Amino acid sequence: MIDKKVQKYSDELKKLGIGHEIVEHPELKTPPEVMGYLGLPLSLSVPTLVMKADNGFIAFVRRGDTHIDMRKLRAVLGVKKLRMANEEEFTRLTGVPLGAATVYSPGLPTFIDKKVFDEKYLYGGTGSFVFTFKYKTEDLKRIDGVRIVDVTDVLPQEKESSGRRVFSGIQPSGNLHVGNYVGAIKHWVVGQEEGLNIFCIVDLHAITVPQDPTQLHEKSLELAAILLAAGIDPEKSILFIQSYNPDHANLGWILNCYLSIGQMNRMTQYKDKSKKQQFVSVGLFDYPALMAADILLYNTTEVPIGEDQKQHVELTRDVAERFNKQHGYTFVLPEPVIPKVGGRVMDLKKPMQKMSKSDEDQSGVIGLLDTPDEIREKVDSAVTDSGKQIVYDEENKPGISNLIAIYSQLNEVSVSEVERRFKDSSYVNFKKAVAEEVIESITPLQKRYRELRGSGELTKVLKRGAERAREISGPKLREVYEKIGFVV
The missing domain is CATH 3.90.960.10 (YbaK/aminoacyl-tRNA synthetase-associated domain)
Structure with a gap:
């Protein structure tokens, strides 16, 4: 009727x-x-x-x-x-x-x-x-x-028909480096041609550790400009700053109520990061709940991550399943996507440790805005082993394996092809080749970055991206509110 x-x-x-x-x-x-x-x-x-x-x-x-x-x-x-x-x-x-x-x-x-x-x-x-x-x-x-x-x-037809929706978040802190580019950004740019891609500058996550307000503001804009300069297209994808959309924090709080203390205690990244802080905030302990909200708000199907973030996507799936079981189907269960090579680029000086933009010692970190001379100096001083063979062996030759992975990803050739090209080269010559490959790869990015920072285009792109993000996240949050009994 x-x-x-x-x-x-x-x-x-x-x-x-x-x-x-x-x-x-x-x-x-x-x-x-x-x-x-x-x-x-x-x-x-x-x-x-x-x-x-x-x-x-x-x-x-x-x-x-x-x-x-x-x-x-x-x-x-x-x-x-x-x-x-x-x-x-x-x-x-x-x-x-x-x-x-x-x-x-x-x-x-x-x-x-x-x-x-x-x-x-x-x-x-x-x-x-x-x-x-x-x-x-x-x-x-x-x-x-x-x-x-x-x-x-x-939106391109294939984006609607494929059902693929990808959420990628990156913090506006420290210096964005070649590891971020090889392990994430480069893949994001290529992946824009399939499905809807959402790129979020997660400033709410950044403040889980102390931040200088002026630096946070500058790094947020710097990060946005680098992403655009690297090839993120705001006409194909959504790029915005997390704090522009309050739906993230609102859903994050709700998901807190569907996660246990035991689950949060098992998060290994919290244990690693808290050791480096004199003051450990509740936000640092709790940020996996906000990360889950980031992902679930947009019916995300894929989350491109490094291996060290896989645990957080698993937690996201767990809380989504718990909510769906209690309130009926609401959230899509996302899948982590980890590149086989380049997913975890290591520090040039400490090849057993992931390259980090927040490391106090940046001598082993190649920044995307580093000068050619700085890049050559850092690669030249990269730690290697006492051998002579340029072969990929993470366990016994972590330093050389890291350089091979970087060259392989930037030059878009296989690891075996890198080994073949440099089988008769010395470590010195191989390092020179890696440094020049890095410089050649990021020089166009740096040029476009300077153009963006000198114009008013950047702020307009971010505001428009936030508007598009809210068109998706708003209905999802309202659905959650209704199911848990909020008055809407």
């Missing part, structure tokens, strides 16, 4: 001459859930958003496979400030729960993105979570006073 409210909206649509059908389904609260149930692509969904501008509220209708370019929309509206309506505002203005609004919102100026009209039929809200309207798209132009605008970007 059709809900009275749904029938009311259906009657209003008929009066406007908007052709539509009513589709019934189980309770589903997000476009991906509805379209997944119907077996249709997200591009055929048409969610209605409510937004607050300088001069009042508007309704904005877009296709589900697009994201809003907020700069363009602000320009169209002629406003300086624009944000998503909160839960209370949305419900007050539409009369329906968040996520259930129809394309027709009486009393609100309505804007429809032109890409909506690329499809003959689209599926949207009815005011109920158990019914969906199938709209005849062309008829939407009959909505009173509707304005058609061009302010969205379409």
Whole structure:
């Protein structure tokens, strides 16, 4: 039986001459859930958003496979400030729960993105979570006073069809180094062509140990510029600063209540990091819960990490399974992805220890912003063994194995090929080759980095990224709130 409210909206649509059908389904609260149930692509969904501008509220209708370019929309509206309506505002203005609004919102100026009209039929809200309207798209132009605008970007088709969603986080502290580039960033750049990739500068994690505020601010911007300079494309992926999105901290607190002290005590990274601190904060002990929130907010399927972070992804899966078991399916269980070689680049001076941007002694760390002379000096002084053979043997020749891994990843050749090329070379000549390979690889990055820091582009990219991130994380957090009994 059709809900009275749904029938009311259906009657209003008929009066406007908007052709539509009513589709019934189980309770589903997000476009991906509805379209997944119907077996249709997200591009055929048409969610209605409510937004607050300088001069009042508007309704904005877009296709589900697009994201809003907020700069363009602000320009169209002629406003300086624009944000998503909160839960209370949305419900007050539409009369329906968040996520259930129809394309027709009486009393609100309505804007429809032109890409909506690329499809003959689209599926949207009815005011109920158990019914969906199938709209005849062309008829939407009959909505009173509707304005058609061009302010969205379409995610590549393969991103929507693959279902692959990757979350990567990195702290804005210390000096980003070649280990980060080889073990993570380089893979992130290549992986942008498949699935939706989310890159988060995790400043909330950074403050689990003492930080200088000025340095934290500078390092956050430095990190963002390096990521963009390395090839992270804000048109393909989402790049933002963690503290821009409060959903992370809110879900992190909730997950605290689904994790045990015993689980947290078993986190080996906490034990290692706490030994280096005079003051050990609760945040340092607890940050795996926040890391789990980072991942779970975005229905992440993959988390690219080093081997030392695998335990944290396992904890994320554990807490997700516990929550799902108690409250019904909510969180996707992510998989850790660890590169076979280069996943853990070691310190040049201490080859049994991971290269670290927070190490007080940076003589064994190749910074991505180091000068050519600094790079040559560091590689030349890298610790090796007393032998002469350039072969990959982590147990007996950790220093040379580390240099082979770095060269292999930067030159994009196999370890065996590196061994073949340098089988007759001395350690001195091999080190020179490694140093020049590093310099050649990061020189274009450094040039682009300087360009970004000298312009206003960086801040705009980060703000836009945060807006896109909240479009995904907001509905997930609301779903969690409802399931645990919060008043929303």
